[in-house]
Structures are given as structure tokens and as C-alpha cells.
Amino acid sequence: MSGLQLQDLYQGFREPQTIRVLAEKIRQASSSLKAPLHIMEVCGGHTHTIMKYGLNQILPDNIEFIHGPGCPVCIMPKERIDHAISLAQMENTILLTLGDMIRVPGSKSSLAKQRALGCDIRALNSPLDAIQIARENPDKQVVFFAIGFETTTPMTAAVIQKTIDSGLDNLYFHINHVLVPPAVEVILSDPACRIDALIGPSHVSVISGAKIYLPLAENYEMPVVVSGFEPVDVMQGILMIVEQVLEQRHEVEIQYTRAVSLEGNLKAQQLIDTYLQPRSHFRWRGLGDIAHSALQLKDEYRQLDAEVVFADRLSDEPIDDHKMCICGDILKGLAKPQDCKVFGRGCDPTRPLGSCMVSDEGACNAYYRYAEISLPPSTKQKRASA
Amino acid sequence: MCLSIPSKVIQIDDANIATVDTMGVQRQVSLDLMPEAVDIGDYVLIHVGFAMNKIDQEDALESLKLYREMADLIDAEDANLRQVSS
Ligand code: SF4
Numbered sequence: 224m225s226g227l228q229l230q231d232l233y234q235g236f237r238e239p240q241t242i243r244v245l246a247e248k249i250r251q252a253s254s255s256l257k258a259p260l261h262i263m264e265v266c267g268g269h270t271h272t273i274m275k276y277g278l279n280q281i282l283p284d285n286i287e288f289i290h291g292p293g294c295p296v297c298i299m300p301k302e303r304i305d306h307a308i309s310l311a312q313m314e315n316t317i318l319l320t321l322g323d324m325i326r327v328p329g330s331k332s333s334l335a336k337q338r339a340l341g342c343d344i345r346a347l348n349s350p351l352d353a354i355q356i357a358r359e360n361p362d363k364q365v366v367f368f369a370i371g372f373e374t375t376t377p378m379t380a381a382v383i384q385k386t387i388d389s390g391l392d393n394l395y396f397h398i399n400h401v402l403v404p405p406a407v408e409v410i411l412s413d414p415a416c417r418i419d420a421l422i423g424p425s426h427v428s429v430i431s432g433a434k435i436y437l438p439l440a441e442n443y444e445m446p447v448v449v450s451g452f453e454p455v456d457v458m459q460g461i462l463m464i465v466e467q468v469l470e471q472r473h474e475v476e477i478q479y480t481r482a483v484s485l486e487g488n489l490k491a492q493q494l495i496d497t498y499l500q501p502r503s504h505f506r507w508r509g510l511g512d513i514a515h516s517a518l519q520l521k522d523e524y525r526q527l528d529a530e531v532v533f534a535d536r537l538s539d540e541p542i543d544d545h546k547m548c549i550c551g552d553i554l555k556g557l558a559k560p561q562d563c564k565v566f567g568r569g570c571d572p573t574r575p576l577g578s579c580m581v582s583d584e585g586a587c588n589a590y591y592r593y594a595e596i597s598l599p600p601s602t603k604q605k606r607a608s609a
Numbered sequence: 610m611c612l613s614i615p616s617k618v619i620q621i622d623d624a625n626i627a628t629v630d631t632m633g634v635q636r637q638v639s640l641d642l643m644p645e646a647v648d649i650g651d652y653v654l655i656h657v658g659f660a661m662n663k664i665d666q667e668d669a670l671e672s673l674k675l676y677r678e679m680a681d682l683i684d685a686e687d688a689n690l691r692q693v694s695s
Contacts, residue, residue, distance in 0.1 A: 227666045233615065235676070378657050
């Protein structure tokens with residue numbers, strides 16, 4: 224018996240003493256760095272950990288974080304949210320999605336507002352619940368607005384499989400699953416990009432495997448360390464990055480070995496490949512149009528595809544963010560949230576003007592809630608009570 | 610959004626459903642995405658109602674042991690320094 228307790232998987236990787244020791248090791252190692260090191264944490268979950276545990280405060284000044292695009296709610300362009308709203312407004316329809324998506328405003332409204340106005344919109348704990356809801360409502364059309372990165376895609380694929388196997392004919396899918404590597408590539412290929420190394424996402428990599436970052440590490444000569452979401456994981460990941468830089472290596476390494484392999488979950492990957500295929504392009508809020516950066520249902524499953532079946536109700540006219548919004552620059556590491564003129568003064572989590580403010584995992588949102596940034600007194604009070 | 614929670618498998622209900630414990634909260638999860646057999650006592654990561662993989666227990670214990678050794682080492686160094694300077 225190995226003697227591992229469930230609690231160890233939480234507490235053990237949040238131990239303040241261990242964080243302190245790793246900070247000291249990073250401090251020692253980074254004193255030999257020849258230039259400041261800009262590390263992008265790709266995933267919003269890491270942004271959250273860094274801000275929540277104040278990891279940016281205990282790291283030496285020559286290590287700087289750049290907060291990446293890895294929040295699937297934040298990158299959803301307004302025209303897609305408008306799709307969800309249009310679908311929810313159809314007669315005799317139930318619209319399903321996952322938690323965070325409900326609050327995010329589209330061009331004129333949000334799903335939360337539409338729900339208050341009487342639309343049947345439900346936030347699911349699990350995509351699997353869609354099957355049950357469709358079964359219980361045979362006289363209604365049920366649309367699942369599917370969101371998420373590689374992490375959440377196989378769950379949608381599993382529901383598609385169940386829909387087909389069970390012969391359900393009233394469940395449709397609006398697929399918004401996006402892919403990490405093409406978005407990161409867009410950021411890294413910008414000539415103004417200052418990023419020197421990547422912290423690879425934890426749970427995207429559980430599914431896809433660390434192999435998906437090999438081309439990025441090679442083409443951009445960049446260390447990539449896939450690390451877990453706990454603060455100790457992030458600190459160890461940073462130490463591994465500093466060591467790579469000092470040794471002039473640029474490899475894909477896995478810190479989160481208790482859960483991630485190079486190959487990932489092959490069964491999940493196969494399930495995705497059965498039902499979904501890359502889209503020719505997808506518009507990312509904050510980053511713009513990116514080729515092959517998202518998935519859609521394969522042609523043979525068109526009868527399940529809400530974008531095909533209800534095409535006449537959906538517009539693909541691009542709708543951009545407020546012109547003051549500098550999320551694109553924040554994602555590229557060219558600016559910090561507090562550089563935005565409306566940060567906390569017109570844009571806050573209750574009234575987000577741009578993508579990085581819309582969910583817990585966006586950079587502006589995390590800064591707003593955790594960082595000690597000077598704000599007008601009125602906003603500060605609001606923040607404390609938020 | 611991509612957070613997944615470590616949980617312990619406490620019961621296998623049928624081939625594709627398990628009951629797991631997440632720090633006192635029990636829930637049922639689908640095993641449809643599991644590439645390998647799951648047993649009672651295994652640790653798995655849960656994401657939106659599905660188990661997505663097993664957590665390697667040996668590996669986790671190894672990491673925790675390493676962190677403890679690092680901390681002990683630093684403590685010993687601190688103690689040495691204090692002795693030298695006193
Ligand atoms: S504070 Fe709001 S408007 Fe400014 S960059 Fe962030 S999300 Fe965009």
C-alpha cells in the first residue's frame with residue numbers, strides 16, 4: 224500500500240513551507256539569469272493560482288508573468304454569445320451550457336438576462352445531463368452550447384456518442400471547443416512578443432498530452448513546462464524553466480507527472496476524432512481570427528449541428544470589443560491590466576467591457592480581485608465586497 | 610473552467626459509473642473517458658462529471674517526499690547559519 228491520502232493531493236501541494244523553499248531556490252538560480260525572464264502561463268487556472276497565492280509577489284524582480292489566453296469563456300467572441308441567445312429565444316427550446324458562460328454579455332444581452340426574461344436556459348454541472356434533459360422533454364428541441372478547451376472537448380464527444388447511440392432526435396450541439404496551440408502560436412509569432420518561456424496548461428495536457436507543445440518549443444526555441452494548478456506545482460514549474468534557460472535548453476518538460484504524460488488520454492483523443500474536426504478558422508475575442516483553432520462537428524453529423532440546422536437564425540457578422548479594451552496587448556504581454564484606461568473605472572467583473580474581465584480566470588478579472596492596485600476608493604470598496 | 614478535482618473512487622456502480630469522494634462530498638461520475646480499468650481506492654481527476662485519468666499515487670508520494678527533504682535541508686542550513694553566527 225502506498226499510503227497516499229486524498230488530503231495530501233490538496234494540502235501537500237499548497238504547503239507554505241514548500242512554497243517558501245522553492246521561492247528561495249528560484250531566487251538563487253535566477254540570480255545567474257543574463258536577462259529578465261518573461262513567462263507566459265497559458266491557462267487561466269494558473270493565472271488564478273498565481274494571483275490567489277501571491278506567487279508574483281514572492282518571485283524575484285527579473286521573473287515576470289504574462290497572462291495567457293487560456294480561459295474559454297474569455298475568448299468567446301460576442302457573435303457566438305449572440306448565437307446562444309438567438310437559439311435560446313426560439314420557440315419550444317431549452318438551451319444548455321456550462322456555468323461561467325451564462326453571465327458573459329454578448330452584443331446586447333447575456334444568457335442570464337434572457338433567462339430572467341423567461342427563456343429556458345440551464346447551466347449544467349456535467350454535459351451528460353443534456354441526455355437526460357432531452358429525454359425528459361421529447362416535445363422540445365434542446366441545444367447544448369458546448370464550450371471549453373481540449374480539457375472539456377472529450378466530454379462533449381461522449382455526449383454526442385450517447386445521443387447517436389440512443390437515437391435521440393431532439394438534441395443539437397453548438398460547438399465552440401477551441402485549441403490551445405494555434406492561439407499560443409499567434410501570440411508567439413507577433414514580432415513584439417516578449418515571451419521567453421511557457422507554463423503549459425495542466426488539464427488540457429491530461430487529455431492531449433504534453434506532445435502538443437513540441438512544435439512550439441522547437442520552432443520558438445522556448446522552454447515549456449507543463450505544471451499542475453497548485454501553488455507548489457507552479458513554483459516548481461518556474462524553477463524548472465529557470466534551470467532550462469540557464470542550461471540553454473528549450474524542451475517540453477512535465478512537472479505535473481502525477482497526472483500528465485507525453486501521449487495524454489488516447490481514448491479521449493480518439494473519441495474527439497470520431498465526431499469532431501478542425502474548423503477552417505475561428506475568431507477569438509482579443510486575438511482575432513485564427514486558422515484551425517477550433518473544432519466543429521464532422522460533416523456526417525450535420526443533422527446534430529445547431530449551426531447547420533438553425534443557420535437561418537444565426538449571424539456570423541464579427542462584433543468587436545469596446546475600442547478602449549487592450550486585452551489583445553495584455554495577452555501578448557505588451558501591457559498589464561492596470562495599463563488599460565478603463566480598468567476598474569468602467570470595466571469591472573459586473574460590467575466587463577472586454578474579454579479578460581469576464582470570468583474568474585481572465586487576467587483583468589484576477590488583477591481586479593486579488594492584486595493590490597490603486598483604484599479609486601469607490602471601486603476598492605466594491606471589490607472588497609465582491 | 611479547466612479545473613479538475615482530485616477524488617477517490619469509493620464504489621464502482623456499474624461498468625461506466627463510479628461514486629467518488631472529493632474531500633467529504635460524494636458524487637457519481639462517468640468512466641466513459643477512462644482509458645484503463647478503474648478500481649476502488651484509485652485516485653482520479655474529475656472534470657464536469659467525468660473521470661479524466663488516474664492520478665499516479667507513487668508519483669505524488671515521491672514529489673511530496675522530495676518537498677519534505679528540501680524543506681528539511683533548508684531548515685538544517687538555517688540552523689547551521691544560526692550556530693555559526695552565534
Ligand atoms: S480592463 Fe476591461 S476594457 Fe480594459 S483591457 Fe481589461 S477587459 Fe479590456
